[in-house]
Amino acid sequence: MARTDMMTDTGDHIRLEAIDWAIATQHPDFSDWDGFARWLEADPRHTLAYDQALAAAGSVADLAAQAAPAMPRAANDEEVGPRQKTVRRRWMIGALAASLLAVIAIPAWQMRPQPYTVTTAMGETRSIDLPDGSMIVINGGSRLGLDRGNPRFARLETGEALFEVQHDARDPFVVEAGDVRLVDAGTAFNVVRTGSDLDVAVSEGVVIVNPERENVRLPAGRRAVMAGAGGGIMLSDIAPDQVGSWRSGRLSFAGTSLAAVAAALERGLGTRILVHPSIAARPFSGVVQISGRGAGAVAAIAPVLGTRAVRRADGWELVSDDALP
Template identity: 40%
Template sequence: MGHDVEQVRARAIEWHVRLRDGEAGDWEEFSAWLAEDPRHGEAYDLVEAADLAIEPLLPHVVFREAANDDDIRRGGASARRRWVVGGSLLMASLAAVMILLPRFAADGYEVRTIAGQQRVVTLDAQTRVVLNGATTMRFDRNDPRFASLVEGEALFHVRHDEAHPFTLQVGGNRVQDVGTVFNVVKTRDGIRVAVSEGKVLYNPDAESVALGAGQALVDAAADSEVRVEPVPADAVGAWQQGRFVYTGQPLSQVAADLERSLGIRIAVDHAIAGRAVSGSIALDGDGREAMQIERLEHALDVAITAGTDGWIMKPAAGAQR
């Protein structure tokens, strides 16, 4: 029995070494080995935990080796990074909890994110929708070429099919793709559609406004006409990377974008709500509120106070105007 345990542990160690730079085939074999016996997984957990536990200690360990070993300490820190490939990046999306509500009868379903979270919905192999925070969408199981944006923001990567165009319903409006990556926001103030690749038609059966890459359409609730304006194509959907690019949009829109991504309520003093913002804002994975506030105050030239119910943006102290 004891012999058996030792053999399983030896195998677990072999796997751990092999998988460090293993290929898909190695992992599949490993997965099959785990399935053979629950003790295999237990043994592997222990080896893996031991290796993770020494991670913070390793930088302090002294490796006594012969002096003629020419490559001692070569490139230590950067290489070590590889071990946790993607680890810290992944933390950022970790908080994501989504709510999947089987709300309507047979075929429709609703997907909802809360502020600060994102979620991907896959409609087919080349069509996917990334929901930003505080967003509600509806889909149809029987029709993967249809989606409805009830509220919030989403980025669409759509496979173009002449015979079955992809149609997005936004309130009473329709956006139809002509092969494409586009971003749509719906708030109480109106609708914004921005195209990064390909082309879309806005309300193909009514005014039928064609938008190409690098163009955005604003359908403001307070305005009867839609407006088309230029937008940097690579800025479309940049929120997925925590990046926001503005070319003269009002501060109130900036606040709404940040609200969705940070998951914090942000109110804007009406004296500056209409102020035009140009430039780009990057949110990094650093969730510390004080740091975010400080960076945003600089970027937007405002004063931000954190209250119990969220943030308030006010004119910067000592502002000339």
């Protein structure tokens, strides 16, 4: 989209490119947001050009006054030549247009959808500070969709994330996970998505689950588990200090299937862990410490789960403790 004509003044070239992009982003059919982002990131001066254009917007009123029709002047005033008038008029119109573009185009760009994805590897965690003061801590093996144009929105595609949200009743924070919509009401909460299953636990404030449908309110110390699409919502209690305890390397489970336990261990230990189908639905309640432990810890953890760990080519498999080798 950038200009192809060669210009000797690089600063002018960048300024004109910035204006070109500002004009393009106002078109209803504009879709090259990735190209626009690449242009912004290609050279620090590109962002500066936008900042300067925005700062120039404050002089719009002055420019408009200068471009207005001249007041009658005394007959003995020095006459300004036609060429000088034309040059000055063109400069004023150009400056006014650039300022107006800065005022109109930049906020419009900032408000348009600008989705991006944050992915973590197994065993990796990552913290993200959002512009509104909220924070998201993402567990290993997770994929989270965010939007620079809407910092009050997140989509958990898979894995686990802890949300510590700055509450704003006029603009509630929304988390989507599959077809489930979670709306905050001054909240810290943990979300786990494994396939079509979802687990939401609240440590502070209130989360509203699917306000347009079930409209279930989860206060601090409550948990909702949704098994599969349309599988209903199962509610239970949870100690607030257990919510998001994976950050400190302590995994707490209450009636959790071994399949879900294995998924949690995968995220924290960074190794593939399968569960034999015959025991995948078996429930487990307890606490497992994984802080400072690596993939080799699976063999030691398995007996705590009432299972045995068998080494496989791509990781481990949990089998019944009385299963044949």
